[in-house]
Amino acid sequence: MQEKGTISIHTENIFPIIKKFLYSDNEIFLRELVSNAVDATQKIKRLSALGQYNGELGDLKIEVAFDEKAKTITISDRGLGMTAEEIKKYINQIAFSGATEFVEKFKEAKDANEIIGRFGLGFYSSFMVADSVEIQTLSYQEGAEPAHWVCDGSTQFEISEGTLAERGTEITLHINADSEEFLSKYKLQEILDKYCKFLPVPIKFGTKTEEEEDGVDEEGKTKYKSVEVDNIINDTNPIWTKAPADLKDQDYLDFYKQLYPFSEDPLFWIHLNVDYPFNLTGVLYFPKLKNDFELQRNKIKLFSRQVFITDEVKDIVPEFLMLLHGVIDSPDIPLNVSRSFLQADSNVKKINTYITKKVADKLADLFKNDRPAYEEKWSDIGLFVKYGVISDDKFYDKAKDFVLLTNTKKENYTLNEYKEKVAPEQTGKDGNVVYIYTNDPARQHAFIDSAEKKGYDILLMNTPIDNHFIGHIEHKLEKTSFKRVDADVADKLIKKDDAPEHVLTEEQSTKVKSIFEKAIAKPAYKIEVESLNPEELPVTITMDEFMRRMKEMAAMGGGMGFYGSMPDNYKVIINGNHKLISRIASEENEELQAQLSKQAFDLALLSQGLLTGAELTDFVKRSVSLI
Ligand code: ADP
Ligand code: MG
Numbered sequence: 001m002q003e004k005g006t007i008s009i010h011t012e013n014i015f016p017i018i019k020k021f022l023y024s025d026n027e028i029f030l031r032e033l034v035s036n037a038v039d040a041t042q043k044i045k046r047l048s049a050l051g052q053y054n055g056e057l058g059d060l061k062i063e064v065a066f067d068e069k070a071k072t073i074t075i076s077d078r079g080l081g082m083t084a085e086e087i088k089k090y091i092n093q094i095a096f097s098g099a100t101e102f103v104e105k106f107k108e109a110k111d112a113n114e115i116i117g118r119f120g121l122g123f124y125s126s127f128m129v130a131d132s133v134e135i136q137t138l139s140y141q142e143g144a145e146p147a148h149w150v151c152d153g154s155t156q157f158e159i160s161e162g163t164l165a166e167r168g169t170e171i172t173l174h175i176n177a178d179s180e181e182f183l184s185k186y187k188l189q190e191i192l193d194k195y196c197k198f199l200p201v202p203i204k205f206g207t208k209t210e211e212e213e214d215g216v217d218e219e220g221k222t223k224y225k226s227v228e229v230d231n232i233i234n235d236t237n238p239i240w241t242k243a244p245a246d247l248k249d250q251d252y253l254d255f256y257k258q259l260y261p262f263s264e265d266p267l268f269w270i271h272l273n274v275d276y277p278f279n280l281t282g283v284l285y286f287p288k289l290k291n292d293f294e295l296q297r298n299k300i301k302l303f304s305r306q307v308f309i310t311d312e313v314k315d316i317v318p319e320f321l322m323l324l325h326g327v328i329d330s331p332d333i334p335l336n337v338s339r340s341f342l343q344a345d346s347n348v349k350k351i352n353t354y355i356t357k358k359v360a361d362k363l364a365d366l367f368k369n370d371r372p373a374y375e376e377k378w379s380d381i382g383l384f385v386k387y388g389v390i391s392d393d394k395f396y397d398k399a400k401d402f403v404l405l406t407n408t409k410k411e412n413y414t415l416n417e418y419k420e421k422v423a424p425e426q427t428g429k430d431g432n433v434v435y436i437y438t439n440d441p442a443r444q445h446a447f448i449d450s451a452e453k454k455g456y457d458i459l460l461m462n463t464p465i466d467n468h469f470i471g472h473i474e475h476k477l478e479k480t481s482f483k484r485v486d487a488d489v490a491d492k493l494i495k496k497d498d499a500p501e502h503v504l505t506e507e508q509s510t511k512v513k514s515i516f517e518k519a520i521a522k523p524a525y526k527i528e529v530e531s532l533n534p535e536e537l538p539v540t541i542t543m544d545e546f547m548r549r550m551k552e553m554a555a556m557g558g559g560m561g562f563y564g565s566m567p568d569n570y571k572v573i574i575n576g577n578h579k580l581i582s583r584i585a586s587e588e589n590e591e592l593q594a595q596l597s598k599q600a601f602d603l604a605l606l607s608q609g610l611l612t613g614a615e616l617t618d619f620v621k622r623s624v625s626l627i
Contacts, residue, residue: 002158002159002160002161003084003158003159003160004156004157004158004159026125026128026129026179027182027191028125028195029125029126029128029129029130029173030064030073030075030182030188030191030192030195030196031191031195031196031307031308032122032123032125032126033075033123033126033171034062034064034075034192034195034196034199034203035122035199035307036122036123037062037075037076037077037079037169037171037201038062038077038199038200038201038307039079040077040079040080040081040168040169041060041062041077041078041079041201042079042200042201043079043080044057044060044078044079044080044140044167045057045060047080047140053080053140055140055167057078058078058166058167059078060077060078060079060201060202061078061201061202061203061204061232062075062076062077062078062201062202062203062204063075063076063077063203063204063205064188064192064203064204064205064206065205065206066182066183066184066185066188066206067183068183068184071174071175071180071183072172072173072174072175073172073173073175073182073183073188074170074171074172074173075170075171076168076169076170076171077168077169077170077201078166078167078168079167079168079169080139080140080167081137081138081139081140081144081164081167081168081169082135082137082139082147082169083139083141083144083145083147084145084147084159086139087135087137087147087149087159088159091123091135091149092157126171126173127153128179129173129175129176129179129182130153130173130174130175130176130179131152131153131174131175131176132150132151132152132153132174133150133151133153133171133172133173133174134148134149134150134171134172134174135147135148135149135150135169135170135171135172136148136162136163136164136169136170136172137149137162137164137168137169137170138162138164138165138166138167138168138169139167140167145161145162146161146162146163146164146165147159147160147161147162148160148161148162148163185206188205188206189205189233192205192233192234193233194308195307195308196233196234196307196308197233197234197235197308198234198235198236198238198303198306198308198327199234199236199306199307200236200237200241200305200306201236202232202234202236203232203233203234204231204232204233205231205233206231211224211225212224212225235258238255238306238327239251239252239255239283240271240272240281240282240283240327240329241281241306241329244271244273247271252269252283252285253265253266255283256269256285256325256326259301259325259326259327260299260325263287263325264287264288265288266285266286266287266288266325267285267286267287267288267377267380267381268285268286268362268366268377269283269284269285269286269326270283270284270358270359270362271283272284272328272354272355272358274354277347277350278330278332278347278350278351278354279330279331279332280328280329280330280332280351280354281328281329281330282326282327282328282329283326283327284300284321284324284325284326284328284355284358284359285324285325285326286324286377286380286381286384287299287323287324287325287380288380289323289380289383298311298312298313298322299311299323299324299325299326300313300317300322300324300325300326300327300328301326301327301328302316302327302328302329302330302333303327303328303329303330304329304330304331304333305329305331306329309333313328315348315352316328316333316348316351316352316355317352317355318352318355318356318388318391318392318395319391320384320387320388320390320391320392320395321355321356321359321384321388323383323384324359324384328351328355330347330351332347333345333347333348353394356388356392356394356395357394357398359384359388359395360388360395360398360399361398363381363385363398363399363402364398364401364402367401367402374402375404375412378404378406378412382403382404382406382463383463383465385399385402385403385404386403386463386465386466386469387465389403389469389472389473390465390468390469390472396476400415400476401414401415401416402414403415405418405435405459406459406460407457407458407459407460408438408441408448408458408459408460410460415473415477418435419433419477419480421457422435422456422457425454425455425456425457426456426457426494427494428494428495428496429495429496429497430495431479432479432480432481433479433480433481434480434481434482434483434493434494435459435480435481435482435483436451436456436457436458436459436482436483436484436485436493437458437459437460437461437466437470437482437483437484437485438458438459438460438461438462438484438485438486439461439462439466439484440462441458441460441462443608443609444484444485444486444608445607446537446540446607446608447485447486447490447540448485450489450490450536450537451485451490451493453490453535454490454491456490456493456494458485467549467552470482471549482545483545484545484548486542486543486608487542487543487544487545487548488542488544488545488573489530489532489536489540489542489573489575490533490536491530491532491533491536492530492532501531501577502531502576502577503531503534503576503577503582504529504531504576504577504581504582504585508576508585509529509576511585512529512574512576512581512584512585513527513528513529513574515584515585515593515594515597516572516574516597516601518594519594519597519598519601520572520597520598520601524569524570525541525570525571525572526569526570526571526572527571527572527574528571528572528573528574529573529574529576529581530573530574530575530576531575531576531577532573532575532576532577532578533575533577534575534577534578534579536575536577536578537575537578537603537604537607538574538575538578538580538581538600538603539572539573539574539575539600539601539603539604540572540573540575540604541570541571541572541573541604541605541608541610542570542571542573543569543570543571544569544571547569572601572604580596580600581600583596584596584597584600595622595626596626598622599619599622599623599626602615602618602619602622606619
């Protein structure tokens with residue numbers, strides 16, 4: 001029996017397209033062929049379980065082997081096999097809606113997955129790397145004859161009697177000259193590790209032989225025999241396929257190590273398991289964050305029935321959780337998933353919402369059940385939570401109860417707790433509560449000190465995301481505003497009615513102002529004389545909260561814009577009630593007066609780390625002479 005025919009795709013040039021156009025992703029041929037073998041194996045198991053197949057199942061493992069000399073790669077399974085009729089039906093008639101549509105669409109397609117997925121070309125992806133492909137197969141059906149199919153990459157195929165004696169399928173690829181890199185143990189192992197590591201059917205790769213002692217010969221020497229060692233490359237029952245109740249913490253930690261061998265232990269994890277309205281399992285880990293966020297992105301692996309698909313999960317996992325690690329497995333996501341599919345698919349949006357909710361619930365649980373442990377991890381999870389608060393309103397609705405504010409004393413408060421704590425001291429005469437924060441406690445130490453003396457609490461806001469977080473929270477909370485501790489002198493951070501008495505007369509104030517203007521001689525520094533608490537510093541340099549934020553935003557946006565082009569706008573506040581200022585005002589020696597003013601100003605610069613270079617040298621010299 002021999003039969004020749006033409007693959008019914010109505011176009012002559014499909015194979016050149018598959019080969020050339022899809023070249024960049026060609027390693028997926030192995031994923032496609034091995035998953036077909038897995039499907040065939042699962043099907044025979046099911047038929048057997050249903051009593052529709054009564055023969056022996058036998059050893060169901062799949063084998064991947066290669067022959068460097070013959071330039072072949074072979075994938076064999078003990079699945080349900082195919083009859084010649086089935087080959088014609090399933091392999092020859094490529095199922096896609098029309099050759100014209102295909103040829104048109106391939107021009108726009110961005111990756112191989114898109115085409116393979118859209119046109120059901122799983123098996124045909126083998127022609128990306130092979131000149132010709134052979135199928136040897138024997139169906140499980142009673143009385144089935146073995147069949148042999150060959151196709152040389154044109155649309156011509158040949159079917160004849162096959163040689164398989166046992167049920168199953170063996171696919172042999174005759175690797176083309178451009179793809180010989182795949183005829184390497186290292187390369188194939190790498191691809192199998194990437195796509196097939198957690199497939200549900202054991203996969204044996206290559207044959208490794210070892211020597212084993214086999215008694216002694218007549219001369220008393222040890223004899224050896226060679227033994228074949230099975231090299232199963234996959235874990236057929238990865239933890240996400242198991243029930244959480246059957247797993248211990250150590251199992252999760254071990255799996256994490258298996259996925260990311262050189263990483264520190266994760267902080268905690270979430271076991272995902274849902275079957276309605278979509279099917280999804282997985283384990284997501286919260287890693288310890290490192291400074292280099294970019295390196296930690298794209299660590300979530302997406303699977304479909306245990307076949308690895310991609311680690312670009314951008315649309316499935318909300319942006320703010322992109323730093324999570326772990327696996328997601330959903331049969332609702334096709335193997336050949338493409339970017340455009342993900343963006344359009346409605347399941348993907350539901351999955352995204354589900355993951356957000358699960359993460360919020362997990363955090364809420366941790367917070368409720370073990371607050372000390374939660375607080376201990378806050379420096380790591382805080383970033384996720386704050387990022388989530390900023391980027392996702394639904395997440396904020398849950399997170400507002402467990403997002404924490406940390407003060408300079410390292411105490412943590414929820415939003416409600418904090419409001420209650422500071423409202424009595426930090427409510428201004430307009431009824432707004434002012435939250436005071438520092439982004440650099442060392443540099444802003446003098447300000448923090450003054451504010452604390454007034455009984456104010458200072459929040460620590462020194463992570464890269466805090467600027468955005470503050471802006472967002474301010475929007476959400478009622479009658480609350482944030483002010484950086486150096487935005488004003490302590491007396492003025494919160495506008496109250498209890499302004500201290502003036503010590504200087506109006507005339508003296510004007511005089512002090514002009515003395516300092518002359519001494520400082522810098523137009524960017526705007527000088528003001530205020531009546532502050534006598535205990536406050538004589539001179540303080542501040543930068544208006546609003547102006548500073550605008551400049552920061554302009555800088556972050558990259559462009560300069562109006563605010564970006566403004567010079568730094570410092571205010572020099574002279575404490576008219578301070579003894580030193582009274583002394584300067586009444587000093588008759590004009591040179592000494594100028595020196596003292598300059599000295600007081602430099603001290604203010606110094607305390608904020610603003611005094612550098614020649615000015616610092618001058619300051620040191622002047623100090624020595626004044627002493
Ligand atoms: P898909 O897997 O999406 O159906 P493929 O092009 O990968 O598309 O395979 C086409 C069909 O060929 C399969 O649906 C199956 O019926 C048949 N087939 C492929 N490989 C095997 C195999 N190893 N054993 C049995 N049948 C197979
Ligand atoms: Mg397939």
